[in-house]
Structure formats: C-alpha cells, structure tokens
Amino acid sequence: MIELDELDRKVLRALQEDATLSAGALGRRIGLSQPATWRRIKRLQEEGAIKGRRLMLDREKLGFGVTVFLGVKLATKGRVSLEDFERAVSAIPEVQTVEHILGLYDYRLRVVARDIPDFERVLRRRVMTLPGVGNVEANVLLSEERRPGPI
Template sequence: MDEVDRSILAVLEQNGRISNNELAARVGLSPSPCLRRVRQLEEAGVIRGYRALIDPAAVGRSLRVFAGVRLMRHTRADVVAFERGITQLPEVVACHHITGNFDYLLQVEVADLPAYEGFHANQLAALPGVATVTSYVTMKTLSPEAI
C-alpha cells in the first residue's frame, strides 16, 4: 500500500458514495487507474464494505449507552454463549471484547431511559454468564470534525 492508496482510503472514509471521477481527481489519478486501485483494495479486504450512517434519533434510538459487562467465568463455553446471545440483540450496535475492568464494552442505542432500563433488566442482565453490568449514559457525542 502506497501513499495514493492511503489517499484513496482517506477520501472514501469521509464519503463512501463519491463518484470514481471525483475520487480520481482528489487523489491525482485518472479514473481508470483509480477504479483499479479501489477494486484491488476491496479484493484485498482493506475496504470491507460501504454503509449508510443513520441518525439514531431519526429512527427512535436517541439514547446511547455504553455498558461494561463482566462475566462470571471465562470458560470458552461461557464466552461463546454470551457472544452468541449478545449478537441477537438489535439494541447492541457494537460489542468489543476488551481488557481492563470489564470483559466487554457494548454500545447500546434505545429510545429513552425507560427503554434502556427494560433492555438492561430483561435482556442484557439475563444473558448467559453475565456477572455485572455498568452503564454509562452518553450526554453528548463529538464528531472528529468538532474535536
């Protein structure tokens, strides 16, 4: 991967729907070599896909909570059971297996605090192997452009 590939990736990270002609102009290539490089990056798995970023509030998920989850035990069976269960919960938009005070850090999006309370009590805490859940309610999210 060279500097041109890195430039292509930087532009696509900001706008995955940019036309090939515009992308080529921004990175200083003609359209054909640019498209060839993008396809190579896709085939190599560097570009894993394209997606729409949805405003959570617009779809009734205006409350974002980060939840630290600690498991009772760390046997392979317990980890697999928890991970299988957590992937079935649509409120969980990201799940990270981490080091530190928690075993997992979840990003949860729901309508409001009562919805999170129900999710926490009836779904999250009921998953196999969950010992504790510590919740952090997001008050404001800064975009990279605002930092």
C-alpha cells in the same frame, strides 16, 4: 500488513469521508483517471484494506435518543463460553457494538434505546438474562464530539 502508497492513502481518506463517491469523482478529487482509481479500489478491497461501505444513520432522528456504554463482567467464564455470550448479545438489535476488552470488564457494549425507560427494558429483559452475565456498569453518552475519522 498491506503496503500503501500516498495515492492509496488518498483513496482511503476520501472514501472514509464519502463512501458514495464514484471512481470517476474520486479520481478527479485525487488526480487519477477513473480506470486507475477503480483498479486501486478493487485492489484495496481484494487485499482487505476496504472491508465494505456503510451507511451512517442519525439515530436521534430515527427515535433512538439514548446511547449507553455497558461494561459487562461475566460471572462464570468456565461454564459459559465467550462465543456463546457473543452470539447471544449480538442477537439483541439495540446492541450496536460488542467489544471483548482487557481490564475491569470482559466486554464493552454500545447500546441504543429510545429513552431511559426503553434502555431499562433492554437491560433488564435482554442483557441481564444473557448466559454468564455477572456485573454490569452503565455509562450514558451525553455528547459525541469526535466521530471516527481517517487513519
């Protein structure tokens, strides 16, 4: 675990809100000079607290109006390795996240599609043909009220 002081936490909170902030703008926001802010960002990156910066896209405006969470239970864990399944499912562009979970299902997938018929195509032609897939349960996202926020 990385030791964080209050200024480190302020840097991380501000970058989670807007990862495009320059070191100067970020420093003004939290009360540090640009060089001191840059050094903190660099240290947080080197220590692994900051893994990268991402661009958030509006899926709906880009034509992907349906998000579905799939619970996937593998049929034959002994005959198909988890790595083989993960590699194959990660190659499907519509699959946004792959989470190995404990519980009723082995994996939870976040899948985006243009509409329900497009999702059905992805499910039938791509997901259901993956190695080792057994039971699948789909849950369509109706709305998303809370986005991931600061730690």
